[in-house]
Amino acid sequence: MTDATAPSPRGTEELEGTVFDIGYQRYVGPREGRNRARWAVYKDGLRLALGLGRGARAKVIPWFFITLLGVIGLIMALIAGAVNTYIGPNAAEALDLPSHSDYYGIASIVFFVFAAVGAPEMLCPDRKDGVINLYLVRPLTGSDYVSARWLAFFTVMVSVAWLPQLILLAGLSLSNANPGDYLLENWLDIPRLLTAGLAMAAYTTSLAMFVASFTTRRAYASVFLVGLFVITAPFTTGLAAELAEDFENTAGQWVSMFNLSNIPVHVNDLIFDDVSLITSVAPAGEFSGWVLVGWYFLWTLVPAGLLWMRYRKLTP
Amino acid sequence: MSSVYLLTLRQLSGRWRLLVMSVLALMPVVLTESLVLFPSSVSVEEFELIVLNTMLAGSISPLVVLAIATVAFGNEVEDRTLANLTLAPIPRWQIVIPKLFATISVAMPFIAISALVTTHVAFNADATATLAVTVSIVAGLAMYASVFVFLGLATNQAIGVGLLYIVLWEGFFTTYVSGVRVFSIRAYSLALMHGLDERRFADTDNLGFGVAIGVSAVVFVGFVLLTIRRLRRMDVP
Amino acid sequence: MTNNAEPVIRVDHVSRWFGSVVAVSDVTFDIKPGITGLLGPNGAGKTTLLRMITGLADVSDGAVTVFGQPIRNNHALFGRIGVMSEHETVYGFMKGRDFVKIMGRLRGVSDLDAAVDRAIELVDLMAAADRPMGTYSRGMRQRMRLAATLVHDPEILILDEPLNGADPVQRAHFQDLLRRFAAEGRTIVLSSHILEEVEQVADTVLLIVNGKLAASGGFRAIRAALDKRPYHVRVVSDSPRELAAALVTLDSVDAVHIDPDGAIMVLSSNVRVLQIELPLRADAASIRLFRVEPMDDSLESVFGYLVEG
Numbered sequence: 001m002t003d004a005t006a007p008s009p010r011g012t013e014e015l016e017g018t019v020f021d022i023g024y025q026r027y028v029g030p031r032e033g034r035n036r037a038r039w040a041v042y043k044d045g046l047r048l049a050l051g052l053g054r055g056a057r058a059k060v061i062p063w064f065f066i067t068l069l070g071v072i073g074l075i076m077a078l079i080a081g082a083v084n085t086y087i088g089p090n091a092a093e094a095l096d097l098p099s100h101s102d103y104y105g106i107a108s109i110v111f112f113v114f115a116a117v118g119a120p121e122m123l124c125p126d127r128k129d130g131v132i133n134l135y136l137v138r139p140l141t142g143s144d145y146v147s148a149r150w151l152a153f154f155t156v157m158v159s160v161a162w163l164p165q166l167i168l169l170a171g172l173s174l175s176n177a178n179p180g181d182y183l184l185e186n187w188l189d190i191p192r193l194l195t196a197g198l199a200m201a202a203y204t205t206s207l208a209m210f211v212a213s214f215t216t217r218r219a220y221a222s223v224f225l226v227g228l229f230v231i232t233a234p235f236t237t238g239l240a241a242e243l244a245e246d247f248e249n250t251a252g253q254w255v256s257m258f259n260l261s262n263i264p265v266h267v268n269d270l271i272f273d274d275v276s277l278i279t280s281v282a283p284a285g286e287f288s289g290w291v292l293v294g295w296y297f298l299w300t301l302v303p304a305g306l307l308w309m310r311y312r313k314l315t316p
Numbered sequence: 317m318s319s320v321y322l323l324t325l326r327q328l329s330g331r332w333r334l335l336v337m338s339v340l341a342l343m344p345v346v347l348t349e350s351l352v353l354f355p356s357s358v359s360v361e362e363f364e365l366i367v368l369n370t371m372l373a374g375s376i377s378p379l380v381v382l383a384i385a386t387v388a389f390g391n392e393v394e395d396r397t398l399a400n401l402t403l404a405p406i407p408r409w410q411i412v413i414p415k416l417f418a419t420i421s422v423a424m425p426f427i428a429i430s431a432l433v434t435t436h437v438a439f440n441a442d443a444t445a446t447l448a449v450t451v452s453i454v455a456g457l458a459m460y461a462s463v464f465v466f467l468g469l470a471t472n473q474a475i476g477v478g479l480l481y482i483v484l485w486e487g488f489f490t491t492y493v494s495g496v497r498v499f500s501i502r503a504y505s506l507a508l509m510h511g512l513d514e515r516r517f518a519d520t521d522n523l524g525f526g527v528a529i530g531v532s533a534v535v536f537v538g539f540v541l542l543t544i545r546r547l548r549r550m551d552v553p
Numbered sequence: 554m555t556n557n558a559e560p561v562i563r564v565d566h567v568s569r570w571f572g573s574v575v576a577v578s579d580v581t582f583d584i585k586p587g588i589t590g591l592l593g594p595n596g597a598g599k600t601t602l603l604r605m606i607t608g609l610a611d612v613s614d615g616a617v618t619v620f621g622q623p624i625r626n627n628h629a630l631f632g633r634i635g636v637m638s639e640h641e642t643v644y645g646f647m648k649g650r651d652f653v654k655i656m657g658r659l660r661g662v663s664d665l666d667a668a669v670d671r672a673i674e675l676v677d678l679m680a681a682a683d684r685p686m687g688t689y690s691r692g693m694r695q696r697m698r699l700a701a702t703l704v705h706d707p708e709i710l711i712l713d714e715p716l717n718g719a720d721p722v723q724r725a726h727f728q729d730l731l732r733r734f735a736a737e738g739r740t741i742v743l744s745s746h747i748l749e750e751v752e753q754v755a756d757t758v759l760l761i762v763n764g765k766l767a768a769s770g771g772f773r774a775i776r777a778a779l780d781k782r783p784y785h786v787r788v789v790s791d792s793p794r795e796l797a798a799a800l801v802t803l804d805s806v807d808a809v810h811i812d813p814d815g816a817i818m819v820l821s822s823n824v825r826v827l828q829i830e831l832p833l834r835a836d837a838a839s840i841r842l843f844r845v846e847p848m849d850d851s852l853e854s855v856f857g858y859l860v861e862g
Contacts, residue, residue: 061476396640404659405632
């Protein structure tokens with residue numbers, strides 16, 4: 001409490017003031033550059049998204065989602081295992097039970113809500129509390145900041161996408177009498193699920209962070225994002241089914257293209273060359289692969305680009 | 317009471333918020349309008365499932381209410397202004413009730429007009445059906461408001477928890493696990509609708525009209541009481 | 554007004570802990586009409602204590618009564634108390650006058666407009682009353698919050714660090730205001746970590762250190778009591794018995810105990826003299842000293858920090 005190093009001038013009745021050397025020193029250590037600053041923002045983004053280094057309450061929501069997604073993968077693996085055990089070897093495959101190609105479609109809604117809750121955390125508090133200005137007086141530009149944050153959240157989303165798939169893969173191969181044979185036979189699933197996971201994560205991250213860049217209160221960004229994902233589904237499904245009956249098919253197909261939760265799942269279907277459960281009823285699936293992939297890139301790159309534009313010119 | 321009510325109205329109205337709510341509220345209207353414009357063979361059941369059940373009662377209404385209700389106490393806790401109210405010589409329920417009614421007043425116009433126009437268009441201006449849908453959707457809104465106002469006071473993760481509840485519980489489980497309907501605001505809301513206009517809506521759910529009225533009241537009042545209790549017990553920041 | 558003998562606020566063996574952290578530990582005191590200063594370093598537990606006195610926070614143990622009644626959830630009492638919290642946040646969208654008005658209406662003030670004008674005039678902020686509070690400076694926000702605290706003419710005023718952000722002129726003005734309220738027989742509690750702020754207005758000081766009540770009474774009385782109090786000094790040496798015998802004869806030593814571990818505890822009312830005499834005596838008797846440590850330095854150092862810092 002008391003300042004032991006500074007001698008007190010009290011009691012000496014001196015008129016002129018004295019400045020004591022209390023040992024302030026110039027910083028003499030190494031000065032890191034932009035990359036170090038980017039890396040710091042990236043790392044901080046990872047910690048924010050997962051609630052690391054904060055109290056238990058901050059961890060509840062992200063880890064609940066991660067557990068939930070893992071459980072979905074686990075349940076799919078257990079069902080396949082049970083079928084193989086009780087019905088016969090390779091019965092799961094013969095029955096065409098939900099597998100790697102279906103997982104992203106099934107889990108997509110949980111995945112999207114996780115993004116809707118997590119992405120605003122990356123950007124909104126920094127602007128609300130004015131911390132962004134502190135970042136920008138460092139050797140760090142607006143685009144450095146936003147790309148580091150994007151990458152951080154993308155990293156989290158990719159890991160969260162892959163983890164349950166790997167659980168499923170482990171479950172499927174171990175429930176097989178000969179795990180090595182299973183992997184040899186289905187090795188193609190591995191690059192496929194990795195690529196599809198990247199596609200899911202890139203799309204979700206870009207769209208969610210783009211919306212988050214518009215508001216400083218996380219609540220509104222989250223609600224609006226969930227609204228986009230959850231409501232466009234019945235909206236477009238209803239409208240598309242309706243239009244498909246009356247017009248030549250393309251009108252219904254195009255409406256169905258605006259089902260935001262299906263956009264990356266169509267790409268997933270192309271990667272696996274298999275229609276997943278949730279897209280099997282979407283008329284958009286009848287479009288050629290190129291249109292679907294182009295549409296996906298449009299919805300990923302445009303929000304990402306606009307997000308970058310919003311932050312590019314930011315100065316403290 | 318009117319002071320807290322008016323204060324909360326000011327806190328809840330913001331341009332962004334009103335815009336987002338308008339967009340959400342417009343969706344079922346646009347969808348229904350296009351269903352009617354293009355002659356088609358959508359059955360009442362299909363219309364009910366897609367527009368009334370999934371969109372209005374299950375997504376739009378809770379999402380709009382969530383965005384507003386969690387702010388009613390949430391912003392005061394976050395900004396540490398709640399003590400201004402709790403230090404007034406008024407009982408706690410006189411803080412909770414006006415805040416809840418302010419939430420309902422802000423959310424209701426959007427949802428009620430959306431429900432009204434949607435059903436009016438869909439059912440060829442049938443007054444009974446329009447009234448049944450509007451009343452039941454508004455009753456659902458009041459229940460959601462009661463739950464989310466509590467959530468905003470009970471946790472600072474209200475949005476995350478609320479979204480999980482809407483998407484997983486009301487969206488996923490209520491649709492696919494029929495037993496969950498006994499504990500679902502969306503299901504109560506639909507049961508009220510069925511009860512109010514039995515002629516038009518086939519009675520497909522397992523809740524009766526009387527039970528629906530009873531549990532709706534219990535949910536609404538129950539969460540009001542929980543909120544009051546929470547406000548009495550918490551350390552006001 | 555309240556009888557002078559009757560305490561207005563009674564804090565009775567109050568403790569408050571958050572998990573394993575004890576913020577306030579078994580504190581007991583009474584507050585009578587007049588100005589009481591709650592003094593202590595940052596983090597000493599002043600705010601927690603004030604929050605329990607206002608009923609905003611619950612006690613973990615003990616009881617707080619105001620006008621003889623428990624305060625927690627006793628909303629009828631709140632109308633007689635004015636509280637200004639440490640948080641400087643306001644409803645930014647609201648005009649200053651509207652804020653004071655709504656606070657007055659919530660507290661059931663009759664003739665509201667006159668009361669609002671009077672309160673705003675008291676803090677000398679009429680000119681800015683019709684601007685949104687989001688545009689105020691820090692000092693103005695504090696003053697408008699003070700106006701809202703005063704609007705219902707409370708008998709008890711509880712002010713947590715009220716002078717944060719005030720310039721010297723406002724500070725003097727504010728202190729005049731407090732003295733006037735005290736002269737009217739009101740009870741005022743204000744907290745601060747700066748002794749000067751408290752010393753100039755408070756009749757009584759409560760010194761809080763590490764969640765405990767370390768001293769109470771008039772400022773000068775505390776100082777005098779601190780000077781009179783014997784110091785405990787622990788001395789470790791190679792021959793404690795001889796050293797004890799040598800020390801007892803000193804004027805600066807009141808008593809000497811020998812602890813079972815061989816260390817001796819010296820009680821001294823004049824520690825400055827002891828500082829000089831102890832090594833001399835030890836040297837004369839060829840006794841080696843290993844350690845000489847003052848045991849209860851903390852209160853003195855805290856007080857010194859508050860006085861000088």
